[in-house]
Amino acid sequence: MKIVVIGGTGLIGSKLVxxxxxxxxxxxxxxPNTGVNTLTGEGLDKALDGASTVVDVSNSPSFEASAVMDFFRTSTHNLLAAEAAAGVGHHVALSVVGTERLPESGYFQAKIAQEKQIEGGSTPYSIVHATQFFEFVPAIADSATQDGTVHMAAVAFQPIAGDEVAQQVGRVAVGSPLNGRVEIAGPERYRMDEFFREALAARNDPRKVVTDPHARYFGAELGERSLVPDDGAVLGQIRYRDWS
Structure with a gap:
């Protein structure tokens, strides 16, 4: 089976390939590194020729609200049009658990727009909602740092290893289209503030983690279950302590 992975040289894409x-x-x-640009359409027709499935794990290079919205809208439009022309039978997209719960965030608004485009397209589809990757822990801490202190809400947090994200996305990609969503998450649920306190200490990171109920995540305040899946999610097996 020919499967084209959009974003195939990135963190999850390279593992998936x-x-x-x-x-x-x-x-x-x-x-873009391999000559395929979904924003301009360059190389898309050639890459999709003979493909059974397209998996989109790409991400915007900028998280600024208007830039990220333009990226996902334009990229998804071009990709769906190219898939229809090539007769692709399955479009798989990687998204984020809780996307619909965080409308304050420009990033999540853009992900919602992407998902609506996919649902309204002609290609049968599957959307995989994943929780935060272990690999993103340092970047999440950095984004939450104010004056050298990390501000985290005391909400549920259930991160997953990138290898297991790639594994689950691959399983969906070789299966029949769901025309719906599946959620994936790590095996352990934490309090977000406590998780980052322990994770940074394990890295010998001197920053103090403070519990802040108004701490924002990509521009949005978090509720208790904003970032965790509902019942029935597919859970990984790799624990953060073993991974790190």
């Missing part, structure tokens, strides 16, 4: 090839699939890593 490797896993798909290990299982005998023709996995194509498509990104």
């Amino acid at each position: 490797t896993k798909l090839r290990e299982h005998g699939h023709e996995a194509v890593a498509a990104s």
